Amino acid sequence: MSTSAIIACIIFGLAMLATIGIGIWSGRGREKSLDEWSVSGRGLGFVFILLLMAGETYTSFSFLGTAGWSYSYGVPILYLIGYLSIGLVVAYLVGPLFWTYAARHKLVSLSDIVEHRFRSRGLAILVAVLATIFIVPYIQLQIQGMGAVVNAMSYGAIDLKIAAIVSFIVAEAFILFSGLRGSAWVSVLKDGLVILAVAFLAIYVPLHYFDGLAPLLDRVVSEKSQWLTFPGAGDGIYGGAWFISTIILNGITITVFPTSIAGYLSGTSANALRRNSIILPWYQLLLLVPMMVGVAALFVVPALKDADLALFSVVIDSLPAPIVAIIGVAGALSAIVPMSVYMLSIGSMWGRTVLGGGLAGPKNAASMTPEQLNARGLRQKTLSQWVCLAVGIIALIMSLLMPDALVELSVLSYEGLAQVVPAALLSLYWPRMSKQAAAAGLIVGSVVMVALHYTGLDPLLGINGGLWAVAANLLVVVIVTLAKPDPRWVPAGQRQTRTEAAAL
Amino acid sequence: MSRNPSSVRQAGSPRRRYSLVLLIVPVVLYALTPVVANSVEPRIAGLPFILAYTIAVTILTWFFVWMTARGDRYYRHDLPEHIPSDVAFGEDHEIEEAGK
Secondary structure (H helix, E strand, O other): OOHHHHHHHHHHHHHHHHHHHHHHHHOOOOOOOHHHHHHHHHOEOHHHHHHHHHHHHOOHHHHOHHHHHHHHOOHHHHHHHHHHHHHHHHHHHHHHHHHHHHHHHOOOOHHHHHHHHHOOHHHHHHHHHHHHHHHHHHHHHHHHHHHHHHHHHOOOOOOHHHHHHHHHHHHHHHHHHHOHHHHHHHHHHHHHHHHHHHHHHHHHHHHHHHOOHHHHHHHHHHHOHHHHOOOOOOOOOOOHHHHHHHHHHHHHHHHHOHHHHHHHHOEOOHHHHHHHHHHOHHHHHHHHHHHHHHHHHHHHOOOOOOHHHHHHHHHHHHOOHHHHHHHHHHHHHHHHHHHHHHHHHHHHHHHHHHOOOOOOOHHHHHHOOHHHHHHHHHHHHHHHHHHHHHHHHHHHHHHHHOOOOOHHHHHOHHHHHHOOHHHHHHHHHOOOOOHHHHHHHHHHHHHHHHHHHHOOOOOEOOEOHHHHHHHHHHHHHHHHHHHOOOOOOOOHHHHHHHHHHHHO | OOOOHHHHHHOOOOOOOHHHHHHHHHHHHHHOHHHHOOOOOOOEOOEOHHHHHHHHHHHHHHHHHHHHHHOOHHHHOOOOOOOHHHHHOOOOOOOOOOOO
16 A cells, blocks of 8 residues: 555544544434434524535535536536525525424424325325435445545545445444434534635646636637537537426425435524525535536546546646545545435434334324323334434445446436425415325326336437426326315315314 | 414415515526526636626525515514415414424
8 A cells, every 4th residue: 555545544534433423422412302313303503504405415426426527518517506506596485384394293304294284194105215216326326426535535545345335334323323413513524624625626726737727718718618518518418408407307306305304304493494595505606616627637637437536536636645635535525424314314204104103193193192202203213213224224235236226216316306396395385285186196207207218208309307207297286186185175265164163 | 473373374365575586586597597608708707608607696696595585574583484285274383492
């Protein structure tokens, strides 16, 4: 092992120990309940929500995929900034909406919200299973992303598979013990390192190779102008219509991601989330740096086999070992934090909705004594933790045994979760919507989406296949709802009597 | 306080939140990127136009969401969100403080 590799390994090892330490320390002395574990007992103020949400948006994709896309295609990668910002705009309304609904009815996850709204555990299980199918590949991608980062930063000394196992152990260690609060605290370390690393790269890379940003831009304009307009370089599949449909679809969908919902539900008040939507657009500007480094890599390492390693190839080529290691740690934590929240959100959906008996009907729950409620909460929390561990193990095994099999599915993650939008979001605005409508829409939307994808028709007429599927989904929801409204819904004419009856 | 259930219930027909219209502006501006900004020229401070446009829109997103919040009485009074389904089902009761 070279000296550089030894230095990198030591820094990496210390950082991982620090991560476990911070994560576990944050959870000490806290109440041991499902509420505390899944959504920090709704106790995260504005600053922690900000750090957590920023931490969730800046994943290992930002270091690997962002630079990689920029290297391979150019400006189509701007869709990332577009949809994350639109997601924040939508979240100004939707975040507080979910927060209010969950805080009012004491809910902890996406499937809880669906179960309570429709009084249907069956529909909630359908949502939980669908969300799991589309999120496990994301966990796997983070594990593999971490493997790639750590392997590169250690100059090949740490094997891909060992790095994957380390990421799994570190993430599980603090998420099982401290829950979402652990992720929020580790985000402090992570966001700090990411901002440092990115700010440094923004200045250093152009200076080191091109004597400044302006000469770099001039070279891109004169030699690689194809990268600077839609549809970008490559086969030109990512054109304007794809960009527009994708940022809108993803921007709305990201607000129902179980991980986003975990973040919303953990806030202390509606305004903690609204403030988050005001401030976080600034954070998206950081993503321009990996994009810039990806383009710089076109000149520095022109014939890269794996475009995703564009950023780290440049970093290793130009910097001494300790700095490479620190940037690597920022990249590794960018995999660990989102991965831990993904596992936690799947854990809480399964621990309560699928395996833990659900909400047991609001009426039954209301008749339970506080002791019974506590006991039920503890049982559901234990189940959630087991599922959280099991999901991590599944993702780890898949990333070791068949690293490519599920990457395909992760491409579909947003399109798949978009099908949950009517059931989770529209239903809170539209009292008439029934569970039959939600289920039918969910199934039709998912089938259309998968069909479009596997027949090679996605994008269809240049528009993201997920958007077509959501359109089909919505159409079905509207038709079925008109035919069969929610039994609790009362037509406008009779509403007055009902309000009076409720007041009596 | 504003979390009083009766005041929330009166919000059954909520007063208009006109400032929310501003939220559509950043969405439209981002969606217009390939239409109005799909070019390298004019370069602004050396940046290709499409990048300068994206940066400007991202900063404007902050501005428009902020202006939305300033004009939104739900934000000024830190009110929980109005949920039509809760109102329709008579479940729009007060939110208990966390930990109770």
